[in-house]
Amino acid sequence: MAKNKKSAPTLMVPSRIPVLKTYKMFVGGEFPRTESGRFYTPRVKGRSLGNFCLGSRKDVRQAVAAARSAQAHWANRTSYNRAQILYRIAELLEARRLQFIQDLNHQGSSERQAQAEVDMSIERLVYYAGWCDKYQQVFGSVNPVASEHFNVSILEPMGVVFHIAPDNQPLLGVISIMAPIIASGNTTICLASESKPISAVNLAEVLATADVPPGVVNILTGSLDELAVPAADHFDINAIAWNRSNGRRNKTTLQMIEEKATSNLKRVRRYERPWTRLESQNPYLIADFCEVKTTWHPIETISESGSGY
């Protein structure tokens, strides 16, 4: 009988051509191709990573419109709810851990580096999920004033933040800035690494299923030098996060961004740090994309010695 079992029918898999994925962008909760119809093919060690959208200035415009329309609603959610959603992103990233390790391998990371980067990305999301309902207590203050006012300062999200992702840590780099940006109620447009865009593009699929409202995070692919111009010029972007090395190759781009950003007083923050280090995560990154609002609330004298505050 045991011998007969051997002849059980086996599933025949014919030799087949693999089904390759079309990498698209992520704007307003949808996955459009670039409006321009262009594409580019980044290569790592001579091997193609696939065809990616070569985004245009109109894609920037669409993404900003999506981010802007999502912003007020996102900021008005309770910080507790934003924490839940950030944690949910971590859950889904964990579930697709192997895929992201593989993506990083494709993009040239070693097995160990890739594992460390994905694990740290998940941890980082949990870290900022925890901060969502706590940073206000740390950065907010009740201020002593010499009049009969209750004077409080709180942080408010700036609005729409354009984030330029790094090449060296294409997943962790994106998450390390994206998480603190959205934690306070900003919405963001992330320009994926030009040379290693897979991780960011696949992150979009995680975000789309992680209860992140459409438009809160938008991911574009394309040429940094091309897309930085309309972003820096755009009057509806409130801040730009430059998350790349400031080496010789990037210097002129960064300088251009900083100059153009003055047109509507965009805040430009530069980050050039190894995101793998634990010290690279801290609540000051949340404060980097917030503005301080101070309120003077008139009160009566509440103590014998004058104002109680």
Add this chain to the structure above:
Amino acid sequence: MTIPFPTLNSPPIDQVGVVQRAKRFCTRSIKNESKMQGLKMVLNMIDLTTLEGMDTPGKVRQLCTKAKQVHAAVAGLPTVAAVCVYPNLVAIAKQELLGTSIKVASVATAFPSGNSSLDIKLAEVAYAIDSGADEIDMVISRGRFHTGDYRYVFDEIAAVKEACGKARLKVILETGELGTFDKVRLASDLAMEAGADFIKTSTGKIKPAATLPVTLVMIEAIRDYHRRTGRQVGMKPAGGISKSKLALHYLVMVKETLGNDWLNNQWFRFGASSLVNDVLMQIVKQKTGCYQAPQYFSAD
């Protein structure tokens, strides 16, 4: 003077065909100088509108100020075509716009429902005209229309037209409540036969408001009426047009259906308010190359 009820030969409308034809007008590429020209034309065709229960004299004055100077930072911009308000605010708008070429339009005839007696409607029209309205935007009685009482609807429009005197009459069909393109076509023909100077899609209170297909049905009615009688009738899509790109599609459709004679604010209008700032943002974008944000433009 009573106009005899006409024989209406409204053709049946091919709904699928209209939707397809309307789609095709969205494929024209309008760039650079022609885009700039189109944007300025759109601006010049807008009836800047406020029709809220909470409208105040202050709000209307603010709107009139905007109508006269839409954006001080850019030189050489046209003004809008008209300011459209409720009858009780016409006098204020008229006073604010004295000495300009901007018209004052007033809704009337129990706007937006139109459910009142003819006497009250005519009295309201007279009130608006006495207060200085240059144009009257009336609504048709959709209830009567749906019961098939076309004669009542026709006589009502004719009576209001007579009460308007020199003021131009825009007839709002409220297409969102008519149901089918066939009825839109019939109502358009009815309104033009009764003496409408303009036909207008919507009150802005009902969704769907103006769409490209429904506007196409109406301008084809205008085209056929013009061919038959030689009388030119204007068109005003209203409600739901808030992006300049869409407004340019409308202009393309008007040009290709009615021709250049309709491409001015004498014969074509947009009923809108938020469209103004979007057009301004596009104009500044064309001039500076930088995408704009709404907070740099005055509220309306």
